[in-house]
Amino acid sequence: MEFFILSIIKAAVVAIVLLTTLAYLQWVERKVIAHIQVRMGPYRVGPHGLLQPLADVIKLITKEDLIPPHVNKFLYLLAPFLAVTMALISISVIPFGAQIHVFGYTTWMQLTDLNVGLLFVLAISSMGVYGIALAGWASNNKYSLLGGLRSSAQMISYELPLSLAIASPLLLVNTLSLREIVQAQSGSIIHWNILRWPAPQIVSFFVFLIAGFAETNRVPFDLAEAENELVAGFHTEYSSMKFAAFFMAEYANMITVACMTTILFLGGWQPLFSPAWGSNYVPALIFAAGGLVAIYHGFNPARKLDRITLPVTGVVFLLAGALFLFTPAQAALIPLFWFAAKVGLILFLYIWIRGTLPRFRYDQLMQFTWKVLFPIALANLLVTGLVVALS
Amino acid sequence: MDVILFLIFAIIAVVCAVNVVVQTHPISSAISLVGVMGSLAVLYLLLGAEFLAMAQVIVYAGAIMVLFVFVIMLLNAGAESKRGRSFVAQLLGFPLLITFLALAAYFIQRLYPASAIVHFGAFQGGTAQNIGRALFTQYLLPFEVTSILILIAIIGAIVLARKEL
Numbered sequence: 001m002e003f004f005i006l007s008i009i010k011a012a013v014v015a016i017v018l019l020t021t022l023a024y025l026q027w028v029e030r031k032v033i034a035h036i037q038v039r040m041g042p043y044r045v046g047p048h049g050l051l052q053p054l055a056d057v058i059k060l061i062t063k064e065d066l067i068p069p070h071v072n073k074f075l076y077l078l079a080p081f082l083a084v085t086m087a088l089i090s091i092s093v094i095p096f097g098a099q100i101h102v103f104g105y106t107t108w109m110q111l112t113d114l115n116v117g118l119l120f121v122l123a124i125s126s127m128g129v130y131g132i133a134l135a136g137w138a139s140n141n142k143y144s145l146l147g148g149l150r151s152s153a154q155m156i157s158y159e160l161p162l163s164l165a166i167a168s169p170l171l172l173v174n175t176l177s178l179r180e181i182v183q184a185q186s187g188s189i190i191h192w193n194i195l196r197w198p199a200p201q202i203v204s205f206f207v208f209l210i211a212g213f214a215e216t217n218r219v220p221f222d223l224a225e226a227e228n229e230l231v232a233g234f235h236t237e238y239s240s241m242k243f244a245a246f247f248m249a250e251y252a253n254m255i256t257v258a259c260m261t262t263i264l265f266l267g268g269w270q271p272l273f274s275p276a277w278g279s280n281y282v283p284a285l286i287f288a289a290g291g292l293v294a295i296y297h298g299f300n301p302a303r304k305l306d307r308i309t310l311p312v313t314g315v316v317f318l319l320a321g322a323l324f325l326f327t328p329a330q331a332a333l334i335p336l337f338w339f340a341a342k343v344g345l346i347l348f349l350y351i352w353i354r355g356t357l358p359r360f361r362y363d364q365l366m367q368f369t370w371k372v373l374f375p376i377a378l379a380n381l382l383v384t385g386l387v388v389a390l391s
Numbered sequence: 392m393d394v395i396l397f398l399i400f401a402i403i404a405v406v407c408a409v410n411v412v413v414q415t416h417p418i419s420s421a422i423s424l425v426g427v428m429g430s431l432a433v434l435y436l437l438l439g440a441e442f443l444a445m446a447q448v449i450v451y452a453g454a455i456m457v458l459f460v461f462v463i464m465l466l467n468a469g470a471e472s473k474r475g476r477s478f479v480a481q482l483l484g485f486p487l488l489i490t491f492l493a494l495a496a497y498f499i500q501r502l503y504p505a506s507a508i509v510h511f512g513a514f515q516g517g518t519a520q521n522i523g524r525a526l527f528t529q530y531l532l533p534f535e536v537t538s539i540l541i542l543i544a545i546i547g548a549i550v551l552a553r554k555e556l
Contacts, residue, residue, distance in 0.1 A: 032409050075418070114441070115519075116441045116444075116445050116519065119442070120445060120517075121443035122445075122449055123432075126448070126449055126453025127429075127452060127453055130422075130425070130457070130460070133457065133464065134418075134422070134460075136464070137460075145464065148464065149461065149465060152460065152461045152464075153461060155457070156458065159454070321416070
């Protein structure tokens with residue numbers, strides 16, 4: 001019974017955090033893209049547009065939810081449901097941090113640990129294709145159909161290099177449980193799979209990242225919804241919350257890929273260098289630096305309002321930094337900080353690339369995976385296998 | 392708990408399997424087949440074969456059935472038209488099916504009288520390590536022969552598909 005209640009609480013916390021992250025990831029994306037393109041981005045709703053996600057949610061819920069008359073109704077309704085469910089489920093096996101003790105209870109910062117956790121994520125993500133493919137087909141619209149076809153062909157093709165890139169770090173850690181994969185990489189950065197002796201997985205890290213981009217249908221691989229060719233691709237006929245479901249699925253998939261990259265290659269919640277060298281003070285230092293910069297700018301304000309807002313922000317940052325020095329909270333917060341920092345960096349990379357690279361042509365997309373990525377991943381697996389067997 | 396889960400997913404599997412045949416549109420049939428694969432995976436999981444369950448979802452539901460759906464979408468296959476069935480088939484079909492199932496059950500019961508009763512979760516050799524070890528020691532020859540067979544199939548597909556040489 002205790003386990004049951006604990007699981008429900010953990011699931012609720014993870015669900016709330018995940019959905020908030022989804023909403024704000026979109027805000028971050030709009031802001032970052034805007035600054036890359038020398039614009040301001042969302043600015044009207046709340047300070048610096050911070051309430052924009054809330055406004056978007058209200059807009060999407062209250063919009064007219066129409067079902068076109070020419071669609072296959074059952075599959076048309078099933079597709080967004082399938083897409084968003086499959087995208088959200090994989091978070092259940094992701095480990096966010098080490099063991100924690102709260103109010104006398106000891107638990108892991110992870111919903112559940114499967115001994116085939118990695119395969120579970122792969123299985124769920126391979127089921128996610130149906131959402132897009134069926135949406136394209138059931139809409140009974142040529143643009144949607146083309147988008148669905150493109151995306152299913154693309155996802156099948158990129159799943160091969162993705163799986164091969166996953167296989168080589170597994171040879172180093174010798175387990176399929178995500179928690180044990182992270183535990184095997186404990187210590188400093190040289191123990192992470194990306195740099196781990198005897199077979200550093202730098203190549204498979206990049207293959208995984210590229211294939212992951214393609215699996216989530218993000219720029220430069222977003223041919224399924226190439227707006228200048230296909231209107232909006234597979235979700236052309238969807239409106240209101242059904243459109244939002246596809247949107248959420250895309251961002252949830254981004255988060256999953258970022259988490260998997262972190263766990264497989266970047267050591268999950270393990271710190272950059274060992275706590276003996278003071279890695280426990282890094283989060284406090286980062287927050288303190290941010291707070292001091294904000295306070296400094298508050299004393300030399302560029303605008304009138306900055307005189308108040310910036311020092312307040314600075315004090316909040318300093319308090320957050322102080323929380324990381326508070327010993328009882330450290331065990332929970334510091335692994336979480338490292339995990340969030342790594343995932344955040346990869347998500348930023350996603351957005352950065354979206355603001356930088358143009359879209360592939362379709363034949364380039366297919367040639368790239370079959371003639372470049374696949375052989376590289378295969379060769380890397382072979383070399384890793386040899387090195388692991390010989391050492 | 393195990394029995395309840397087994398009943399739920401066994402019923403889903405059977406209903407989906409019947410639906411594969413009953414549906415007139417190829418896409419609906421293919422989606423029903425995905426349902427069969429998924430519920431079979433859950434049944435494997437209940438028996439304690441977690442690696443097999445995940446492989447079932449990844450390979451069958453996730454890769455092969457996506458290809459099926461892809462091809463059906465690409466060929467734009469329409470719903471099949473129902474033709475008039477013969478009177479004899481309509482009259483005798485269902486009773487004959489029941490008789491066949493009953494006979495099959497009877498003979499299986501006679502040939503293997505309670506020889507191996509399956510318990511939920513009693514199977515211990517389902518981890519990835521066990522499967523890998525079995526494949527590369529005990530079943531090495533069938534495993535390698537299968538891989539050669541698949542290689543031949545791939546080359547054959549390329550030769551057939553490649554018109555201009």
